[in-house]
Amino acid sequence: MIRSLFLLIAYVALVGLGLAAPFVFTLGYIWVDLFTPQSIAYFFLNQFPCALVMGVAALGSYILVDRRSPPRLPLSCVLTLALAIWCTVTLLWAVVPDPAWDKWSWAFKTVVFSAFIPFVIRSRIQIEAFLLVYVFSLAGNLVPYGIKTAISGSGYGRNLGLVAGNSGLSEGALLATAAVSVIPIAIYAARHSLLLPKHPLTKALMLLVVVVAVFTTVGTYERTGLVGLAVFGVAFFIKSKRKILTACFGIALALGFAYHSSSAWDKRMQTIGAYDEENSALGRLLVWQWTLNYTLDHPLGGGFEAYRIDRIEFPDNNKTAFGIAFHSMYFEMLGEQGWIGLTLYLAIIAISFVQLWRVERYARRIPDLAWCADLASSLLVMLAVLVTCGAFIAVAYRGMNFYTFAISTSLSEYVRRVQHAGRTTGRDLRWRSPGGAPALPASLRPALSPPTRSY
Amino acid sequence: MLDLSGLVFATVLVVFVAVRAVMLDAKLPWFPVPQAAPDAPAPPPPNVMVSEGRTVIPWRERAQAPSRFRRGRR
Numbered sequence: 001m002i003r004s005l006f007l008l009i010a011y012v013a014l015v016g017l018g019l020a021a022p023f024v025f026t027l028g029y030i031w032v033d034l035f036t037p038q039s040i041a042y043f044f045l046n047q048f049p050c051a052l053v054m055g056v057a058a059l060g061s062y063i064l065v066d067r068r069s070p071p072r073l074p075l076s077c078v079l080t081l082a083l084a085i086w087c088t089v090t091l092l093w094a095v096v097p098d099p100a101w102d103k104w105s106w107a108f109k110t111v112v113f114s115a116f117i118p119f120v121i122r123s124r125i126q127i128e129a130f131l132l133v134y135v136f137s138l139a140g141n142l143v144p145y146g147i148k149t150a151i152s153g154s155g156y157g158r159n160l161g162l163v164a165g166n167s168g169l170s171e172g173a174l175l176a177t178a179a180v181s182v183i184p185i186a187i188y189a190a191r192h193s194l195l196l197p198k199h200p201l202t203k204a205l206m207l208l209v210v211v212v213a214v215f216t217t218v219g220t221y222e223r224t225g226l227v228g229l230a231v232f233g234v235a236f237f238i239k240s241k242r243k244i245l246t247a248c249f250g251i252a253l254a255l256g257f258a259y260h261s262s263s264a265w266d267k268r269m270q271t272i273g274a275y276d277e278e279n280s281a282l283g284r285l286l287v288w289q290w291t292l293n294y295t296l297d298h299p300l301g302g303g304f305e306a307y308r309i310d311r312i313e314f315p316d317n318n319k320t321a322f323g324i325a326f327h328s329m330y331f332e333m334l335g336e337q338g339w340i341g342l343t344l345y346l347a348i349i350a351i352s353f354v355q356l357w358r359v360e361r362y363a364r365r366i367p368d369l370a371w372c373a374d375l376a377s378s379l380l381v382m383l384a385v386l387v388t389c390g391a392f393i394a395v396a397y398r399g400m401n402f403y404t405f406a407i408s409t410s411l412s413e414y415v416r417r418v419q420h421a422g423r424t425t426g427r428d429l430r431w432r433s434p435g436g437a438p439a440l441p442a443s444l445r446p447a448l449s450p451p452t453r454s455y
Numbered sequence: 456m457l458d459l460s461g462l463v464f465a466t467v468l469v470v471f472v473a474v475r476a477v478m479l480d481a482k483l484p485w486f487p488v489p490q491a492a493p494d495a496p497a498p499p500p501p502n503v504m505v506s507e508g509r510t511v512i513p514w515r516e517r518a519q520a521p522s523r524f525r526r527g528r529r
Contacts, residue, residue, distance in 0.1 A: 006463070023476075069485060123483075133469050140466070142461070144458045147460070196475075417486050
């Protein structure tokens with residue numbers, strides 16, 4: 001009862017703030033989508049269309065009152081909208097129509113809303129608020145899971161989080177992926193946050209998020225989580241300025257976990273190498289093979305939930321299984337949306353990487369944009385974790401992925417606005433150092449290039 | 456009890472971030488406008504091009520100017 005009332009107050013507070021500043025509706029939508037208060041509350045919110053109201057309010061308020069500095073139409077948004085349209089078109093030949101409509105109803109909303117995010121999240125404060133809401137919404141599940149794991153241990157298939165059932169964040173592999181993905185953003189926020197007070201407690205808060213994220217990842221007993229942690233470790237090492245310190249810390253952490261981990265955890269992780277002996281891993285390989293063969297015959301895909309028609313024969317024990325899930329977001333996209341859908345999806349991922357890489361490269365030279373460079377670096381690590389873990393879980397349409405693509409575009413468009421402002425004033429940002437003095441001596445500075453034709 | 460801690464943790468911080476974002480977004484500039492370095496040449500006035508030390512009158516003025524300007528264009 002108190003829990004439901006508390007969530008209702010928070011929901012009403014976000015709606016009220018949205019009336020003052022329309023971008024808060026978008027933050028509210030992210031909170032509703034990732035934290036899912038409707039599945040935690042016991043009254044009102046569990047029957048109220050929370051996401052629909054926030055989504056409509058976000059779109060409506062943007063169109064009516066909040067169109068300051070809109071970005072140009074970025075290629076990633078065009079491709080995202082094209083994917084949403086294509087997902088709808090494939091419903092025409094969906095092999096299992098009813099489940100396909102069910103999945104379309106939430107996947108379509110997530111994809112379309114992610115194309116809208118770069119239009120409403122434009123300033124530094126908005127970008128940071130979006131990322132912090134992302135981190136804290138997921139932390140709602142990570143805090144109880146991580147603390148329970150630290151206190152009493154965990155086990156494979158155990159649900160220690162906030163959400164009940166076996167879907168969404170109550171599913172171990174997805175939770176492990178979400179947990180690893182928040183770590184780079186929490187580290188970034190500890191360094192650069194404007195929204196959180198500059199206080200040792202802020203750093204302690206972010207350290208807590210990182211610690212519970214690591215404990216949650218380990219506590220799920222998911223091999224995907226271990227892969228995610230490994231990718232995070234390697235990417236963080238590559239991006240780190242203090243490589244020796246990072247390497248020593250990483251090795252110490254890994255040894256600590258290896259020493260303290262239970263034999264059940266070790267046994268579970270060792271099955272990564274025995275992919276041809278363990279049914280779960282072998283089932284994945286066989287269903288991927290089935291998907292490839294299926295899309296060679298049906299290049300336009302089988303629509304949402306097409307995996308339900310698969311028939312997998314295990315060679316060793318002559319067992320036959322039906323309806324094994326894709327267990328990979330790439331094969332999920334291929335099997336459901338065909339080669340066109342997979343091409344669009346891979347193009348969106350590739351554009352996100354290129355955008356972030358370009359932002360990092362450009363902003364690194366400009367003191368005013370140092371935070372952009374660090375954020376781009378963190379988002380690159382996060383994206384690397386998501387696309388790697390996504391190879392082993394069917395999360396193609398999950399908000400985590402699409403929100404990361406969207407915020408990459410928001411950041412890229414932010415830097416483009418700054419560049420544009422530099423061009424229109426005829427000033428080069430590279431000339432400025434943190435103290436306001438020229439960063440380069442006059443002899444080394446590039447000549448002021450004549451402005452382009454002003455007509 | 457621990458479930459409740461996660462719930463409170465997430466919700467309170469999300470609302471706190473939203474409040475701070477509303478306050479600061481109205482106060483701070485959306486993006487930095489580049490500042491000229493102290494010894495950098497002043498930018499040219501709008502609608503006038505500077506090329507190799509010569510001031511070039513844009514096409515609208517040039518079209519209305521005496522023919523010597525048009526000769527220069529050819």
